[in-house]
């Protein structure tokens with residue numbers, strides 16, 4: 001019997017999701033034994049034409065990481081969609097936009113200007129920007145177009161399942177791969193991770209009081225944080241209440257608050273809005289009494305870069321999607 005055909009591809013990402021596959025360590029041998037990898041450009045010498053040569057639907061499952069930012073990425077994921085029975089959005093950037101999605105706070109022009117002209121280390125006296133077409137003696141060179149907006153994978157192609165995380169942890173990957181290979185498929189659109197919030201599994205949950213009031217907002221580097229106590233209790237914003245569990249509480253165990261890479265809990269569309277609402281409900285409450293409006297405003301001013309904080313990973317998937325450009 002032939003083995004299921006599997007593809008891996010990366011779009012706008014840091015490469016951490018590819019590392020996560022390698023981090024399966026000896027388990028990767030089980031995967032390699034069970035499947036026939038037909039495309040994995042970061043690790044094996046496959047070309048686009050190899051995918052084009054496959055019949056439509058011939059790949060059983062494609063795992064795609066990274067957000068969609070360029071024409072080339074769009075073209076490749078559309079090709080993989082055609083050739084695959086199942087598409088799995090792998091990791092935060094494919095799932096909810098991830099860190100590359102923070103670029104949606106700027107326009108394409110702002111980004112090119114900064115990157116190629118005003119960064120202090122750039123020397124570009126003629127202010128040359130990358131062009132999609134450049135004539136050279138030998139012919140024409142082309143670059144894929146760079147979109148104005150970073151998109152999640154499911155804003156570009158139909159996605160069947162999601163494996164969350166920056167990067168997804170090995171146990172979750174193996175469980176998801178086994179589930180898919182056994183054909184024990186859950187409902188289409190399922191996020192292959194627990195449905196509870198991170199607070200429900202957090203080792204510090206017991207120290208999270210019923211009623212929290214934040215009279216000051218602190219940042220982790222400003223105080224010596226107590227490694228046992230809930231961050232909210234220490235007046236540090238943590239996105240745990242609005243974030244899906246399943247990561248193994250990696251940041252919390254490293255004494256850092258959650259920034260939301262697992263995406264929203266089940267049933268929530270806008271993770272940033274959910275986190276913001278939670279924080280808003282505990283801000284400015286002192287001895288169960290509301291503080292004066294002026295004092296609440298001063299408190300809000302202490303939140304450095306609120307949009308970047310609450311939408312750290314999820315701006316493209318949010319209702320906002322991007323900063324308005326007109």
Ligand code: SF4
Nearest residue numbers: 199202230231238240
């Ligand atoms: S808010 Fe953060 S630190 Fe507190 S219980 Fe939730 S995940 Fe843990």
Ligand code: SF4
Nearest residue numbers: 247251258259260261
């Ligand atoms: S604690 Fe939050 S940001 Fe850190 S790995 Fe877990 S879900 Fe991601």
